[in-house]
Amino acid sequence: MKRHQILSGGFLLFFGAIICWEARKLDMGRIVKPGPGFFPFWLGLFLVFVAAALIIHDRRINPAEPAPALWKGRQWNKIICVLGVLLLYAFFLEFLGYLVATFFLMFFLFRSLEKQKWGVVISGSIISSLLTYFLFKVWLQVQLPTGLLGI
Amino acid sequence: MDLWQSMAYGFSVSLEPYNLFSCFLGVFIGTLIGVLPGLGPVATMSILLPVSFKMTATSAIIMMAGIFYGAMYGGSTTSILVNIPGEAASVVTCLDGYQMARKGRAGPALGISAFGSFIAGSIGVLGLMVLAPPLAAMALKFGPPEIFGILVLSFTMVTYLAGKSKLKAVAMAIFGLILGTVGLDPIIVTPRFAYGSVTLMDGLGLVPLVMGLFGISEVFLNVEQKLKQEVFQTKIKGLLPNKDDWKRSAFPITRGSLLGFFLGILPGIGAIIPTFISYGLEKRISKHPEKFGTGIIEGVAAPEAANNAATAGCMVPLLTLGIPPNVVMAVLIGAFLTHGVQPGPLLVKEHPEIFWGVITSMYTGNFMLLILNVPLIGLWVRLLKVPYGILFPLIILFCLIGVYSVAGNPWDIVVMLVFAVLGYLMKKFEYEPAPLVLAFVLGRMAEESVRQSLVLSRGDLLIFFKHPLSCAAVVMALILIVSPIIGEGLKRILVKPGERLAK
Numbered sequence: 061m062k063r064h065q066i067l068s069g070g071f072l073l074f075f076g077a078i079i080c081w082e083a084r085k086l087d088m089g090r091i092v093k094p095g096p097g098f099f100p101f102w103l104g105l106f107l108v109f110v111a112a113a114l115i116i117h118d119r120r121i122n123p124a125e126p127a128p129a130l131w132k133g134r135q136w137n138k139i140i141c142v143l144g145v146l147l148l149y150a151f152f153l154e155f156l157g158y159l160v161a162t163f164f165l166m167f168f169l170f171r172s173l174e175k176q177k178w179g180v181v182i183s184g185s186i187i188s189s190l191l192t193y194f195l196f197k198v199w200l201q202v203q204l205p206t207g208l209l210g211i
Numbered sequence: 212m213d214l215w216q217s218m219a220y221g222f223s224v225s226l227e228p229y230n231l232f233s234c235f236l237g238v239f240i241g242t243l244i245g246v247l248p249g250l251g252p253v254a255t256m257s258i259l260l261p262v263s264f265k266m267t268a269t270s271a272i273i274m275m276a277g278i279f280y281g282a283m284y285g286g287s288t289t290s291i292l293v294n295i296p297g298e299a300a301s302v303v304t305c306l307d308g309y310q311m312a313r314k315g316r317a318g319p320a321l322g323i324s325a326f327g328s329f330i331a332g333s334i335g336v337l338g339l340m341v342l343a344p345p346l347a348a349m350a351l352k353f354g355p356p357e358i359f360g361i362l363v364l365s366f367t368m369v370t371y372l373a374g375k376s377k378l379k380a381v382a383m384a385i386f387g388l389i390l391g392t393v394g395l396d397p398i399i400v401t402p403r404f405a406y407g408s409v410t411l412m413d414g415l416g417l418v419p420l421v422m423g424l425f426g427i428s429e430v431f432l433n434v435e436q437k438l439k440q441e442v443f444q445t446k447i448k449g450l451l452p453n454k455d456d457w458k459r460s461a462f463p464i465t466r467g468s469l470l471g472f473f474l475g476i477l478p479g480i481g482a483i484i485p486t487f488i489s490y491g492l493e494k495r496i497s498k499h500p501e502k503f504g505t506g507i508i509e510g511v512a513a514p515e516a517a518n519n520a521a522t523a524g525c526m527v528p529l530l531t532l533g534i535p536p537n538v539v540m541a542v543l544i545g546a547f548l549t550h551g552v553q554p555g556p557l558l559v560k561e562h563p564e565i566f567w568g569v570i571t572s573m574y575t576g577n578f579m580l581l582i583l584n585v586p587l588i589g590l591w592v593r594l595l596k597v598p599y600g601i602l603f604p605l606i607i608l609f610c611l612i613g614v615y616s617v618a619g620n621p622w623d624i625v626v627m628l629v630f631a632v633l634g635y636l637m638k639k640f641e642y643e644p645a646p647l648v649l650a651f652v653l654g655r656m657a658e659e660s661v662r663q664s665l666v667l668s669r670g671d672l673l674i675f676f677k678h679p680l681s682c683a684a685v686v687m688a689l690i691l692i693v694s695p696i697i698g699e700g701l702k703r704i705l706v707k708p709g710e711r712l713a714k
Binding site for chain 2: 064065067068072075076079082086087090091092093094095096097098099100103104106107110111113114117134135136138139142143146147149150151153154162165166169170173174175176180184188192196200201202203204205
């Protein structure tokens with residue numbers, strides 16, 4: 061049984077059901093004048109049916125096929141690290157300001173994605189944060205947070 | 212205004228220095244990201260969306276469009292030289308282009324793809340000029356039922372054309388529609404699925420969604436596997452195709468252009484599918500089909516023409532109906548809307564400078580690409596040697612800047628990360644992101660058209676069959692939905708039960 065396909069179908073089924081449940085709390089209106097809950101409710105219901113069909117379909121087509129190793133030999137731990145650091149970036153961006161936060165972010169990314177030499181890491185993170193700062197903030201006047209340093 | 216007058220007016224807009232510069236910037240960036248792996252036109256256009264706030268609407272859209280067709284050029288360069296399609300629309304070009312390079316004919320391969328793209332782009336733009344105004348005039352008469360009919364047909368086409376599993380594509384389209392309902396109700400402004408969050412109250416942003424699904428998740432997929440970088444060492448000499456090359460590519464380019472343009476108009480097709488179809492077509496009508504794949508110039512000329520003509524075709528439904536036929540056009544709609552311009556049937560009347568300016572800029576842009584590409588190929592090749600350890604952090608940084616600067620809201624970064632994980636998992640579980648994004652963009656329009664139609668007809672669902680155009684669209688959609696089911700059923704009946712078990 062393709063376990064991971066059932067998993068994704070199950071998630072969609074669950075999601076659809078929740079949407080139906082939550083849409084019921086909104087005003088459904090009547091067919092003559094549908095309210096805000098009308099469209100999400102039917103979409104949710106439709107998704108439940110399609111997800112159920114997906115699960116049944118997968119079971120019928122590949123009853124005995126072994127699940128392919130999706131993560132075997134992959135460096136998925138790197139992805140978790142990058143995700144964590146990007147979340148930290150989102151939370152501290154406004155406090156630290158663009159320049160400081162970006163310097164630390166690039167420092168980490170250059171070192172961790174594919175190990176660069178320390179010289180490349182340090183100069184790369186300084187250059188990339190400064191260049192983008194001048195390109196986007198000074199030249200293109202895109203709004204970026206000033207933060208601690210006030211720049 | 213007749214066509215010639217309109218064209219002259221369009222050129223007077225697109226040749227203004229500022230617009231000309233925007234066009235140059237667009238095609239240059241487009242080629243650049245077409246060459247680089249991991250960053251496609253969709254993510255790039257989203258990154259530049261906030262930058263374009265400062266530009267005029269016309270120049271912003273000229274630049275965005277330039278990125279799209281510029282990427283088509285850039286993508287073919289890497290296909291030919293390194294056998295890596297920088298862009299999905301250049302996958303087919305690898306087949307014969309790379310073989311030509313290996314035979315020492317990289318120059319003519321690059322040359323014919325540049326010239327072929329130019330010719331095709333020009334044919335496509337001409338088609339757009341001729342077709343768009345009358346279509347827009349017709350679309351003015353559309354009411355909510357007609358819009359709904361066309362949307363249903365679009366959704367059906369998108370899922371019908373989906374790669375492996377149509378059911379999964381349907382699921383993704385519904386998922387996208389549901390995501391589109393987050394935020395304020397379009398008719399009576401009640402918050403939905405916001406749970407007190409200001410970020411969600413505004414609705415999920417297209418930019419964080421697209422950058423997560425197409426930008427960051429792409430980096431994730433590349434990061435987890437150890438990629439090898441190798442550039443085929445070849446000297447590129449003589450970019451100009453010779454007389455024989457021209458003779459052999461003339462018809463493939465013409466056929467590829469026409470095919471690309473007309474397929475590009477249809478919803479859900481985009482620039483990728485026409486390349487496969489035109490390659491297949493050339494192979495079928497060729498006198499020597501066995502030579503395809505060994506490095507013949509027809510195999511490069513036809514698909515390259517098709518993908519460029521398709522970029523012009525895609526603009527037809529966007530400019531005339533306001534309906535984006537693919538994800539790239541969906542992002543382009545974002546560029547229109549941030550400048551307060553509604554693309555659709557009224558565009559040609561209300562903003563002729565945008566309508567004709569953008570169309571004619573595509574012509575000048577194609578010309579620029581031709582001139583740009585020939586001397587710059589050396590530079591693009593060198594770019595390919597930038598190590599991924601440097602490239603991927605930069606891509607991530609550009610995505611972060613792009614997402615943050617749309618509204619100055621750090622929560623948008625979180626939204627982007629959620630969609631990055633979703634996009635990554637979708638790729639793993641073989642779900643396609645395109646139907647999701649398209650449905651997300653069209654969701655509001657779809658909901659409005661259903662609800663307005665129901666109000667109009669006092670709750671009569673048959674209204675969609677009472678208007679001829681919406682009836683035709685819905686019936687066509689139904690045929691598309693039913694046809695594979697009938698096919699499957701027939702197969703079951705025709706193949707005897709015993710044989711099925713034996714399989």
